[in-house]
Amino acid sequence: MSIDAILSHIDDEIPNAIDRLKELLRIPSISTDPAYSQHCQQAADWLVNDLRSIGVEASKRETPGHPMVVGHFGDSGPHVLFYGHYDVQPVDPLELWNSDPFDPQIEGTPNGPVIRGRGSSDDKGQLMTFVEACRAYKSVTGTLPCRITFFFEGEEESGSPSLIPFLEENADELKADIALVCDTSMVSPGVPSISSQLRGMLKDEFTIHGPRIDLHSGHYGGPGLNPLKEISRIIATFHDEKGRVAVENFYDGVHEVPAELLRQWENCGFDEETYLNSVGFTQPHGEEGYSALVQQWARPTLEINGLWGGYQGIGSKTVIPAEAHCKLTCRLVGDMDPDNVRAALRKHVEDRLSPDARVTWDSDLDGSPASVMNIDRPEFERARQALSDEWNREAVFAGMGGSIPVTRFFTDILGLDSMLIGFAQDDDAIHSPNEKYNVESFHKGIRSWARVMDKLTNY
Known part of the structure; x- marks a missing residue:
């Protein structure tokens, strides 16, 4: 059967597809607020019933939090796991809002x-x-063109507390050849994208301790060690x-961007001036020698997210504070190891402490490595060609400055590479x-997924 017949059917049915989406959007499935549990x-x-209407063996799986939806179709051929989430932000x-957020309108x-x-x-x-495709x-x-496992989560917007246990308990059922993830965006309007690398994350926090108590700045100003001055230095x-x-x-584990990938990035429609000017910048402020896009997608960062200490009330209080505090995050790329980065960062601080200063660190060792997709797998190039055909423009393997933790869990627990394809735009005001x-x-997007599935199975 020609893909053209399927695409034509999609075009004819788009009003009905929009009506179905509106039905789902009317359900206020806010996962972080217990008032919306029902x-x-x-x-x-709703999703179980909709999947069943197209012949998918679907069921709702309860968790300690909100339920997962799992569905299966087919028992032979290439096997894909499709992931999305049905929960939303408050x-x-x-x-x-200009209209009722749960009364969707065109x-x-x-x-x-x-x-x-x-x-x-x-x-x-x-x-x-994907469901409409x-x-x-x-x-x-x-x-359907291949064996498909549908996996819809209900806690993505509230930290996914049930996700890892569920994946571990159901690993055999959920394993496939590759995971398809829709929770992403296009790199620029009209430019189809496959996200091929996501930055990881490391969080840390430390306190510099100086005197035993806050000190009078007249009695100890000069000879006294000031933790705010120490932490700033x-x-x-x-x-x-x-x-x-x-x-x-x-920078251990950081790699330069391959030439072919860099070529795609340079021609992806990203406007550096608009990107910077939109938030009041006139130039990038990261590593010299790298464009804003490369800095965002392929270079690691060390950011100071919070810095505080001493008196912060109205007026003045002449003290030398006993403590000063700093919150840090690092975005990780390539093969950077979060534990090694944390050790290097802590050593850097501890080696520079003055006499009479000491440091304590946060005990919550929160960190995850970057996700780098294996774009050498043939499925990636087939999907890229399918997207190029639909959008009449070369699709690109794009990076992402942020993180999508589920891809790491799919790798670590299910042994799956993930292909991230989404059609959101930067101005969609998600979470807003x-x-x-x-x-x-x-x-x-519906047409694109139909083409992608066709390319993945008919080659």
Whole structure:
């Protein structure tokens, strides 16, 4: 059966597909607020019923938190695991919404019609692009093109507390050849993207201790060690004058971007000036010699996220504080090891302490490595060609400055590589008032997934 017949069916059915998405968007499945627990159950039930309507053996699986939805179709051929999440962020502040966040509407904008409502982009609209592609495939051909496991989570927006135990307990059932993840975006409007690398994360916090108690700055100003001065001196040594992290061994495991990938990035439609100007910058402030895009996607960072100590009330209090505090995060790339980075960072601080100063560290060792996808697998190039065909523009293997932890869990627990394909836009206002999803993103997203599945199975 020609893919053209399936694409034509998608075009004819797009009004019905939008109506189904609206039904799901009307369910206020806010995972972080216990008041909405029944609505999370309702959303899971809705998805189970919708999957069953296209012949998928689907069920709701209870967890200590919100339920998972698992569905299976087929028992032979290539096997993909498709992941999305049905829970959404809270809508506060409600007064900033222009309409009811759970009464989705189609609105006209200068860039075309959009679907307005909480979850329209993150992640119900994205999730349904794949389901609708499967529906069209089944309607036209009587079957789906490959073996598919559907896996929908209900706690992604609240830290996924049930995810790791569920994956571990159901690993045999959920294993596949590759995972498809929809919770991502296009690198630029009209430029289809496959996210091929995600930065990891390391968090740490330390306190510099000086005198036994806060001191009178007249009695001890001069001879007294000031922890605020001490911590400022130390954090000033974290970077050199060219923006490079000056911590010894920090760059172990960092690799330069391959030439072909860099070529794709340079031609992906990213506008550095617009990106910087939108937040009030005139130039990038990271490592010299790297573009803003490379700094964001492929270089590690060491950021000071919080710095405080001493008196912070109204007026003045003439004290030398007993303590000063600093919160740090590092974005990790390539093969950087979070434990090694933490050890190097802590040694850097401890080696620079003055006499009479001491440091204590946070005991919550929170860190995860970067996720680098194996784009040498043939599925990645087939998917890239499918996206290029649909959007009439070369699709790119893009990086991401942030993290999507589920991809690491799929690797560590299920042994799966992940392919991240999504159609969200940077201006979709996810997690914010007036969230939207472009109708074009939804329509062409469905068509894109149909093409991707076709390319993955018919070659």
